[in-house]
Amino acid sequence: KAGVTQTPRYLIKTRGQQVTLSCSPISGHRSVSWYQQTPGQGLQFLFEYFSETQRNKGNFPGRFSGRQFSNSRSEMNVSTLELGDSALYLCASSLNEESYGYTFGSGTRLTVV
Amino acid sequence: GESVGLHLPTLSVQEGDNSIINCAYSNSASDYFIWYKQESGKGPQFIIDIRSNMDKRQGQRVTVLLNKTVKHLSLQIAATQPGDSAVYFCAEKRETSYDKVIFGPGTSLSVIP
Numbered sequence: 001k002a003g004v005t006q007t008p009r010y011l012i013k014t015r016g017q018q019v020t021l022s023c024s025p026i027s028g029h030r031s032v033s034w035y036q037q038t039p040g041q042g043l044q045f046l047f048e049y050f051s052e053t054q055r056n057k058g059n060f061p062g063r064f065s066g067r068q069f070s071n072s073r074s075e076m077n078v079s080t081l082e083l084g085d086s087a088l089y090l091c092a093s094s095l096n097e098e099s100y101g102y103t104f105g106s107g108t109r110l111t112v113v
Numbered sequence: 114g115e116s117v118g119l120h121l122p123t124l125s126v127q128e129g130d131n132s133i134i135n136c137a138y139s140n141s142a143s144d145y146f147i148w149y150k151q152e153s154g155k156g157p158q159f160i161i162d163i164r165s166n167m168d169k170r171q172g173q174r175v176t177v178l179l180n181k182t183v184k185h186l187s188l189q190i191a192a193t194q195p196g197d198s199a200v201y202f203c204a205e206k207r208e209t210s211y212d213k214v215i216f217g218p219g220t221s222l223s224v225i226p
Contacts, residue, residue, distance in 0.1 A: 035216070042202075042217070043202065045214065045215060048213060056213045090156050092156075092157075100145055100162070100206050101147060101159045101162055102214070104156030104158070106155055
């Protein structure tokens, strides 16, 4: 079966712009989590969604937001981009809100210039 | 920020030898631990997990040991192969109002042919 699909794979944006990243989980998986990965901070938890509801949110500013649709697909949005937002953004899916053996996508590499 | 700590950031092992990757965690309330492997250009891949009511769990060529007394987790890889070269992350699920999974900083494993 198809894995977790993240689009786009690469993105270059200018400071002050906004960006939307997309994640399609494995078919049948209803929980989606987002992580930011940087060399300095490692994998930092952004948010978790299950059945279109945000279950948890990490310690990120309000510029970072997300949502989940009825088909379990998820998007995350970053507004007013800063240079420090340059990172690999990873989406992970799991069967439900009590499954933690995540399947990750290959990520979206965001570069802010 | 929140993190699960690792003792060594890098590890070099001769092909065929056994590898041991260590992880220290700080939250005694964590009840589930996972090891992930991340190869260059890919998202983390689930390797093995263990619940806090267990001390040891074995998979194919991998063993995870959990010592709750000293809050220590280790991943043992038997007969290390070049394909095992990657960054390994331990992660813990924390019992909060909404569960979330926190990743450690990672250990880079290099296999010497």
